Amino acid sequence: xxxxxxxxFYEFASTYSYPAAMRVDEVAxxxxxxxxxxxxxxGPIFAEAGWTTSPFNxxxxxxxxxxxxxxRTTAAMGLPLRKPDPFPQNSLLAAxxxxxxxxxxxxxxxxxxxxxxxxxxxxxxxDPEVLGRALASAGIEPSTAIVAAGSEDVxxxxxxxxxxxxxxxxxxxxxxxxxxxxxxxxNDRLEQAVEWAARAAPR
Amino acid sequence: xxxxxxxxFYEFASTYSYPAAMRVDEVAxxxxxxxxxxxxxxGPIFAEAGWTTSPFNxxxxxxxxxxxxxxRTTAAMGLPLRKPDPFPQNSLLAAxxxxxxxxxxxxxxxxxxxxxxxxxxxxxxxDPEVLGRALASAGIEPSTAIVAAGSEDVxxxxxxxxxxxxxxxxxxxxxxxxxxxxxxxxNDRLEQAVEWAARAAPR
Numbered sequence: 001x002x003x004x005x006x007x008x009f010y011e012f013a014s015t016y017s018y019p020a021a022m023r024v025d026e027v028a029x030x031x032x033x034x035x036x037x038x039x040x041x042x043g044p045i046f047a048e049a050g051w052t053t054s055p056f057n058x059x060x061x062x063x064x065x066x067x068x069x070x071x072r073t074t075a076a077m078g079l080p081l082r083k084p085d086p087f088p089q090n091s092l093l094a095a096x097x098x099x100x101x102x103x104x105x106x107x108x109x110x111x112x113x114x115x116x117x118x119x120x121x122x123x124x125x126x127d128p129e130v131l132g133r134a135l136a137s138a139g140i141e142p143s144t145a146i147v148a149a150g151s152e153d154v155x156x157x158x159x160x161x162x163x164x165x166x167x168x169x170x171x172x173x174x175x176x177x178x179x180x181x182x183x184x185x186x187n188d189r190l191e192q193a194v195e196w197a198a199r200a201a202p203r
Numbered sequence: 204x205x206x207x208x209x210x211x212f213y214e215f216a217s218t219y220s221y222p223a224a225m226r227v228d229e230v231a232x233x234x235x236x237x238x239x240x241x242x243x244x245x246g247p248i249f250a251e252a253g254w255t256t257s258p259f260n261x262x263x264x265x266x267x268x269x270x271x272x273x274x275r276t277t278a279a280m281g282l283p284l285r286k287p288d289p290f291p292q293n294s295l296l297a298a299x300x301x302x303x304x305x306x307x308x309x310x311x312x313x314x315x316x317x318x319x320x321x322x323x324x325x326x327x328x329x330d331p332e333v334l335g336r337a338l339a340s341a342g343i344e345p346s347t348a349i350v351a352a353g354s355e356d357v358x359x360x361x362x363x364x365x366x367x368x369x370x371x372x373x374x375x376x377x378x379x380x381x382x383x384x385x386x387x388x389x390n391d392r393l394e395q396a397v398e399w400a401a402r403a404a405p406r
Contacts, residue, residue, distance in 0.1 A: 171264035
């Protein structure tokens with residue numbers, strides 16, 4: 001009998017994916033739910049909505065509230081917060097590296113290090129050096145991972161994940177999709193998503 | 204010594220204002236926080252962002268998720284849910300009536316009845332008869348309240364509340380603003396807002 005699992009869709013440019021990435025494994029673990037780490041790109045989905053940048057930039061009052069709310073959220077978790085410049089960051093290289101890594105803990109560890117650098121220290125994740133250090137901090141040999149990230153297979157796999165996310169109805173990140181197709185959007189919904197998965201799983 | 208109070212800004216066309224209106228008095232009461240009921244209009248604020256309708260209509264995937272999420276949210280609260288047609292409803296008359304009522308429990312009672320009709324039964328709050336019944340259900344004499352809602356003073360007061368909301372940085376509903384100016388957006392943030400108000404209040 002398999003443990004229930006959820007797909008955790010995250011985008012490295014997404015602010016609320018930061019606290020979510022830091023706690024999703026623990027929230028799910030307590031409920032006996034496994035987490036599949038699914039990096040994807042919101043850019044192509046936003047572009048279809050006619051947006052050329054983050055809605056947090058398009059609606060300044062919404063953006064101001066988001067940064068303040070994120071400050072409260074991360075403070076309550078004991079996490080540092082520093083806004084990267086520019087915001088949003090181009091997340092393509094980070095997403096390709098994460099896609100190239102096996103989802104056996106290494107992808108999650110690297111992803112958490114990327115968020116820590118980007119939103120904890122305000123560093124640019126468009127800088128390969130920052131991503132190399134994130135890999136090293138996660139215990140992964142950087143050069144091999146970065147070369148692997150450049151392959152056609154990885155590019156295709158990332159495009160496929162983004163297409164799958166769109167097909168599942170995603171419009172923002174983080175989002176969790178359960179095995180029975182239920183979509184939960186936002187760091188605020190992690191607990192509900194995991195409870196849903198635990199309840200829906202066949203016994 | 205005064206009890207701490209928060210401003211609860213709500214919009215009758217707003218879906219998440221429905222569960223928030225149904226529980227805000229209880230959530231705040233437990234923490235010893237008073238609630239000022241502040242009906243306002245999001246339309247003029249959305250118009251400045253260039254939106255002519257609800258963002259839930261502009262981004263279909265976002266709208267689908269909202270209705271499903273609201274279904275889960277209201278089900279967990281034991282509240283009925285039915286989508287009004289059209290969505291969003293024109294909330295002007297309801298907001299004027301609420302503004303005309305004294306904030307001594309009657310405004311809150313009427314507002315909850317409006318939400319119950321609109322999102323619990325899917326009725327049109329553009330229909331004066333529906334609003335008249337909401338008044339009667341709240342124990343308020345309908346004709347007097349509806350006449351009062353048509354006065355210039357009430358129209359001015361509603362415009363002033365909307366201007367105040369914008370000045371406080373509101374971009375959506377429901378929103379809570381504490382005495383020290385902290386803004387909390389969404390039904391998900393009621394508890395945090397009330398805790399903030401209880402903590403920040405001078406002892």
